[in-house]
Amino acid sequence: MLSLLKNLLLETLPEDTEPILRSYVEIVVPAMEKEFALISALGGSEDLHFKNLTQLGDRHAKEKAQRWSNRADQSLLVHVLNALLTAWNLLPYLHQPLSDLEKYLLCLGLTLHDYNKYCIGGGEESPHASDVEAILIICQELGEKLNFQSFWPDWKKYLSEIAYLAQNTQFKAGTNMISANYPPFKIPDHRRLQSPLRHLLAFGDLAVHLQDPAQIETETSGDRLREHLRALHIRKQLVYHRLRDTLGILTNVIHNATMLFTQELEWKPILFFAQGVVYLAPPNYQFPDISQLQEFIWQLISERLGGEMSTGRIGFKRDGKGLKVAPQTLELFSYAQLIKYLPDVIIANVANAKNPATPKRLEKLPLTDDEHKFLKKYSDLRADHLAEFIILAQREFFNNVPEYISWMLEALELSSKITPEQTQEQSGGVNYGWYRVAAYYVASHATLDSIHNKLIQIAENLSTWAEENHLFPQHQSPTREVFYSYLSQYLEIKSLTSQQPSFTDELTAYTLAKTKAAKQPICSLRSGEYLSEDQMDSVVLFKPQQYSNKNPLGGRKIKRGISKILSLEMLLRQACWSAVAGKLEEQNPIFLYIFPAYIYSPQMAAAIRTFTDEIKGVYLKKICQHWLQEGMDLNSLRSFPWLEIQEDEAAQFADKKYHSADLPFMATVYTTTRGNTVTEAWIEPAFLAVTLPFLLGVKVVATSSFIPLYNSDEEFLQSVLLDGVANFWHLLHLPSSLRIQDFSFALKRLLTTYSLHLSSRGVKGDPRWQDLIKTVRQTITDILNVFALANQGLRKDKRDHASLEEVYQYWQFAELLAQGNKTMEDKLKVTQKLVNEYRQFYQVGVNDSSHAILLPLTKALEVILSTPENWDDQELIDQGSGLIQAALERQDVYKRPLIKDKTIDYTTRQIQELEAIQTFMTTCVKELFGQMCKGDRALLQESRNRIKAGAEFAYRRLCLQEKTHKEETNS
Template identity: 25%
Template structure:
């Protein structure tokens, strides 16, 4: 229907024109409302709840399946037994904690003391849940059993799939008295009452009662389906075999090796049973004894592995005396690589990493395995750090940033790259940070130069005007970074070497003298060489005046300074782009300059012996790594000497005036110490510390080279952003570390 509107345009409808609205709605066809949309139909569709799975179970299953591909026994354990094991054992104490408080301390030890015996030692009294105890023993024992299968041993001849399933089940049940019977649905009340009584001892009940308990546990944990997957009811024939393994997991207590006297009627042959009992005992001892890498030398563990392997295998280890975090992990990995590098035959390796501890590892070694060389370990650690970090630094340029003074980078880059390599990384970082999306500061630099000119610091005959252009910023910032910072730091290092050699020659005259660096390749002159390379030599006078701004201000007794801003490079970059206006991408231009500067500077570097910066790390590795056979006991005199040295360092740090010495505010390490720089740490360097001189103007903390390496590794390998220093700290990032109470297994 056509409706007039206030504008007179028939194609437009007025929002205020509603006089015929009702009549229009009356004419609408509403028959569509009578259609059948199926809303009255009954539906049998239900929304299925999302299946939920315990994260611990999911992770353990994935780990077991990944570590044991094609192993039906371990696959069935992960699918059938593990869910029930977690359900009934996670909160149950096996060692330490409630177990020691309610059983050993209140029952066993008073009885022992009453008869004149010493109380049970608590060396291994650390808290351990029943679940942790069982898995910590099962996984390494499984790896050992697989290794024994490759050798000429009784295990290879006697232990097949059925025996392995009984071995796993027997170990799971070996601490049957420690299960919380109140959690087991079908456990008779009689046994629950005994379990609740601190003075009750399930292990001292009759074999028939033990059979009843084991039967309930087997069915609760679904071990029947694990032992006999095809016919679960057939597991009953192995009941006494399981009891034999459970009884003999411990050799001092509750052993039951005499089958004829105790009424056990196992199905397996005697030799097979004893072999499985040894493996069960080994699993129990690994879970109970091992707390430190040095525990690999425990005589009980080595006696069992010697018997199982017919003398072909033994345990060994490496240990680290300090735990510094990521750096410790790098050292651990380097040592494991050193051991595994000796494996010539993959089918019969000399060393197999068995247990991973926070400060070391335990290996299963062949009897005639060669020893690793401790002399090569420091360089292996350094190579490992370089391999981890160099690629990441090239890719992400972590630690590079820009402030009001220009581009800057973390000092640790000098550890990974030579000058040409670092210049290439610096170019990538500059083009990433100073990108077209950022505003140019070229005009501000020009205005400041003209302000200096008006104050008489710069000659009035020169033109210092140029406008904003991000290409000027890119070229200037890279030129300054390459020249004043990268090459400048190298020159400072070379000059230090020259001075040290001069001091040494006073004591040792036959040392060759090191010549001074030629003036034309000093950082302040490199920019003039670049001007020549760009055919802009006519601007060298202006550049020299800009370089002398601070000196001129002092001569004229004027306030102010350049503040570290590379004005000379901004001026030269502006002139270069005036001459070459068509260049949009400066990467090739910068690469050509970089190649030219490298050609000038690298022959100079080759003339001087320069340390690579890793000497402290090499020394530290040599001190903290411990291998079997090394003397680890420190005499009292040596301990006193270490303490007195640390005290002397601390007092020297507090000393005012001359003779004051910097010490590390993080680890107190006796290594070279430098001031923390914000680009190299993940927190604000200006933090109060009692290891800094009170009342001083410098609030920055000092950091040793070893602690600095740890900070570097965390920044490179753990920081997923480009934030450093205060910006990182303000982000309130939190990291979750996983360290085992005992050990990890493959």
């Protein structure tokens, strides 16, 4: 069976992985996805818990439902899978290895250890711990559903052992540990069930309840985990690191750098959280040196950014006054290094070959006519490159070094043609004199195709000259100092003291920003204890002053800034996402912050990394087609080829999210759209926000905010949060926060709406998502619009009527969208009832025209709409019945099922037909007109086409059902 989660795990498991575990992932995991993905192991919907417990007669249903729902969500799928993988990761440390039989028992016992949650989630009563026979039955039934037979053909022989382990995973109330209560065990040594198997199961089950790395020190669960390690004779200590902040890529780099650093100390990561890691460390473990760790993390960040900055991709911005350097760029490199990088930076950023700046600059200089005419011939991109290099180097490194001017003129061999004073002629704050120098140099070397090699030579010589003469200003890195302070306050390692976030610093920053005389800008992304600096175009991904348009009347203009920590985050996103500074916001990005549901095992963390790295886009049209082809089964989404590269959709993920060695503690991805509307921006992320928790068991926050709303999944209980979602979501009556049990309803409504929209309004190459809001409004206004939209799609495709498969699909669309709305459900019932009633006396072929199919309904509507308003119901029924009967007299007899039955005398047949017509007409008058349209002829007229469209689809569907029934009966 194809499965996204299975494929991700198999792809990332090490080559030396035990065959039993690999077989478990390949065979059992896909079955678990189907059975466990929508069952809550922790958290879940209070209403659904209360409903299930009430049905089971639980006297404490309300209290239990509240208690359960007050925990954060975790599906039974990831609960079992992470618990098993965590327990499995302890096997290499056991003093006595497990046999193959014991490994199978470990897998299946832990798989079934929460059978009671599965039962309650399905609305069934769970057997009591003392009812061993019922427990065995549940385990056997569930084992058959989960494909245990293919995984381990002998599993039923050991059903007693499996049930024993499942029932006694936890070392507390609710266990039944007396082996005599179970059928005889087949395992050679019964003591192995108690130790090591029960302790392995308990360790895994306890671990997946943790929500914060520090809980191994602050909660009793940490003591219990250590007790199980001692019982297993595993001489390891539990240690952790935690970051009390979650920003995105920056915090992930910190986590990954810390893990890499602690490898030298033989710390082995076993549990991953959004905010840190729990490790197994040697008995006499050493702590990392904090100063060395800080330097190591800074070095990794510098390398990550340095490669992109050295090419000019990030950290630089060009405007009307030339190329500007971000403060972080100046701080990451030594000045000598940066000068050597400038040629590549200049070539990458100064690319205005069709409209060079040099001619415009020369016009503002006091040149003679002959000189201007001469230089104009050589005022091309080469001159721009050279001039901007010289100006940038002077402004950033040699502003107070008079010798720089003479040195540059000598390097260009122009000392005899241009004086130092002429190089410094300025206008509007730009040193235009250097453009004259550049134009003269190009004129002297007119055969040069490119100035790049010359720039490299000048940069090398300039760097050497400045170092030898000690001309560079003292290099400082305020960003590094702030970053070290950030690590000191936010990075916590077990038993090592870290500074608490400084309230005094935060208050000082706030006070400085709020005073009237303050020049310090306020960080536009978040408050904090770190002072902000101006938002440079080369740093932020949004428009620098995008959020500064709300100024108080008569007050000073608000100027937004950004803290140095968040500047690093923005630069890392540019480096990893290939996002253009200052322009990402134009693409209406929606960020998906993907949290683990409590924890990731190392294998699950690697699988999520693979997914976030390799997914190339979301192909909603293909997804909808796949879902329809698979009978509208949500589990079919698991077999969709999510990671294949396809280029026919506009919406795309970022090209790259993480370095290949990094693990995403809180994965951060984003979607963009070519459209300009909020609706278009949210089409893709709204679907993904629900689909990813369903497929992978993660938790997702979707928002347009550039920073996460939460630091960990512990801070929000739901599985899905949509912050500022477009209006179509609310019109579909979907909440902005979803629990596990809400996935099915939300996904079906979304897929139905998307499919209906694509078939009715989408055209080849353009899904027209901007019109989705129209589709949604139509369907929520009147459910019969589903069929009107279906007919619109048929006309668009130049077809007369829907195929047999489409008839069923559109009716299912209507039923799904009407679910939970009594008015809509009643409309579908009345429509179906009308068709059932007139088919008693009038039948045509399923492939006949719409006019032929709808003849009785058309006549009935004509009567109701054309007769005087003072007629009572009976008069309408009689008038309509007569008109319909007269119309039938003009039809072929084979269309009149009651008349063509010659086993009954003709008079009787006529009476039966008239009675059937009157029954149909009564429904039209009383239910269709009187109840659905509230006796309002204007409303009936306005709804006329929708009613007829619904009736046509109902008619064809009934014909197909009858045909299928006859075929099944005959066969």
